[in-house]
Amino acid sequence: MGEPKPNLYSESFPIEGGNFNSAGIVSTGIKSILKKLGIPGDIVRKAAIVSYEAEINVVSYAKKAVVNLTVVPGAVCIEVIDEGQGIPNIDLAMQEGYSTADQKIREMGFGAGMGLCNIRNYSDDFHIESEVGKGTHLKMTIQTP
Amino acid sequence: MKLSEVKDILDAEIIVGEDCLDLEVHTAFGADLMSDVLAFAKAGSLLLTGLTNTQVIRTANVLDIAAIILVRGKKPSSETIALASELKIPILTTKYILFETAGRLYMKGIVGCLSKVENTSGRT
Ligand SMILES: Nc1ncnc2c1ncn2[C@@H]1O[C@H](COP(=O)(O)OP(=O)(O)OP(=O)(O)O)[C@@H](O)[C@H]1O
Numbered sequence: 001m002g003e004p005k006p007n008l009y010s011e012s013f014p015i016e017g018g019n020f021n022s023a024g025i026v027s028t029g030i031k032s033i034l035k036k037l038g039i040p041g042d043i044v045r046k047a048a049i050v051s052y053e054a055e056i057n058v059v060s061y062a063k064k065a066v067v068n069l070t071v072v073p074g075a076v077c078i079e080v081i082d083e084g085q086g087i088p089n090i091d092l093a094m095q096e097g098y099s100t101a102d103q104k105i106r107e108m109g110f111g112a113g114m115g116l117c118n119i120r121n122y123s124d125d126f127h128i129e130s131e132v133g134k135g136t137h138l139k140m141t142i143q144t145p
Numbered sequence: 146m147k148l149s150e151v152k153d154i155l156d157a158e159i160i161v162g163e164d165c166l167d168l169e170v171h172t173a174f175g176a177d178l179m180s181d182v183l184a185f186a187k188a189g190s191l192l193l194t195g196l197t198n199t200q201v202i203r204t205a206n207v208l209d210i211a212a213i214i215l216v217r218g219k220k221p222s223s224e225t226i227a228l229a230s231e232l233k234i235p236i237l238t239t240k241y242i243l244f245e246t247a248g249r250l251y252m253k254g255i256v257g258c259l260s261k262v263e264n265t266s267g268r269t
């Protein structure tokens with residue numbers, strides 16, 4: 001990258017699958033980074049929500065993941081690339097109420113089948129790709145003024 | 146109303162955020178399902194819940210929840226208390242059940258952060 005612009009930022013964070021104790025650390029981190037960059041509160045909140053939903057999904061359904069946060073003039077981009085079981089039917093997974101969450105996930109207060117819809121609703125642009133046995137790739141873009 | 150008044154109405158004990166009692170709140174959301182909290186709760190609201198794990202704090206943090214009210218006399222674990230202190234999210238605990246907690250606050254003017262969900266397909 002060339003000269004750093006005042007509101008340009010890029011960082012990658014790893015997520016460990018299966019570990020509910022650490023779930024949310026990445027999104028909490030992203031939130032404080034965006035705040036420090038002076039991004040408006042409602043946009044920081046959207047970015048935190050989408051990354052947290054994605055993080056919970058990685059912890060619930062994947063082995064590990066990397067989260068790429070990129071802030072460019074006009075947008076915050078969050079990419080979550082996991083290695084794991086993948087999603088056999090994305091249309092089904094995107095349906096509100098569809099969930100394969102187990103008892104452990106439900107006990108933590110998750111597994112209503114709302115996460116992916118919520119990610120889509122809070123993103124200005126949302127892409128999902130997945131390959132069974134390989135992993136899932138989410139890309140969320142939230143526009144900044 | 147101020148958080149101190151919420152505390153009085155609910156005969157609650159403050160576990161984290163003794164210094165936040167002047168905080169102003171007007172709305173609340175109640176659920177034991179964080180999936181629903183994430184989809185519906187608005188910034189600056191109270192979160193009424195019976196769940197006490199650390200994900201409740203993480204959820205409150207990403208949503209900019211003003212304070213967490215634990216219902217049914219639930220007490221958070223030391224990890225939950227530590228995380229809430231770190232992220233500066235007040236936690237109160239009340240012996241009232243969720244229904245009573247919501248009702249008592251509603252009578253005094255706290256409203257839902259939304260009253261109805263929009264039409265949805267296949268919500269379970
Ligand atoms: N990263 C992923 N890897 C594999 N499967 C996934 C992944 N993310 C989601 N899924 C599948 O898609 C389903 C729906 O995901 P979604 O996040 O919408 O709901 P949920 O995680 O089941 O519940 P909630 O998010 O409401 O707590 C999951 O139950 C799971 O089967």
Ligand SMILES: [Mg+2]
Pocket residue numbers: 053056057110111114115116
């Ligand atoms: Mg989910």
